[in-house]
Amino acid sequence: MDVILFLIFAIIAVVSAVNVVVQTHPISSAISLIGVMASLAVLYLLLGAEFIAMAQIIVYAGAVMVLFVFVIMLLNAGAESKRGRSLMAQLLGMPLLIAFLALASYFIQRLYPTGAVVRFGVFQGGSAQSVGMALFTTYLLPFEVTSVLILIAIVGAVVLARKELP
């Protein structure tokens, strides 16, 4: 059952991610990215991360992607032209990318041959209670610094996006 669920949502995630890259219209890419994020939320649930799965749905698939779609519609972004970008990026980037992926897969296989197996329900430490306990005791200072970061981001976004004063 675990394997079937994993395969279904992993395939959805990979197909949606490929769609993000190959679609020419930004709004299609955004919708595909929502698909990636939703299927990743299911995978988080399979790994026992309930709180992170819900935060993924609310923060990523909800807030961040609404922002993206909003900006795409505000700028009236059309499909990008088919003309290739720099030839260098395609000639050099593709083999390097495939080499990176092959190398990463090889080392992952070497590090975790078969012993490490994920079973749903074995790890119970991902509830909101335990995440909150770690967040407000061990990681209290980073959490508070994050609030300052968000404040700066809000002020920066407002300053950047406002109308120029005459």
Place this chain on the structure above:
Amino acid sequence: MSGVPLAWYLILSAVLFSLGIAGFLFRKSVITIFMSIELMLNAVNLSFVAFSYQLKQVNGHIFTFFVMVVAAAEAAVGLAIILTVFKNRSTLNVDEMNSMKD
């Protein structure tokens, strides 16, 4: 067989990360490049959660949480920058944003 090998999760994470790099390299629209960055952040989050499962610790979840917060802040500021650039140059093509080059 009951249970998924941990390596599958990590390889899925590597595949998503590579697709994010591919989008970053081969796309021209600045919004799509920005979405590729979000895709890469999501891929890294998946491996954080997978390692957190393997080590039976909640620390990886906290890291994922912080990555989400930073990604949300980054999206707000980055999209504001894109709005400003579009207002000044009325283009979304990164090849045409080269005023620092000449």
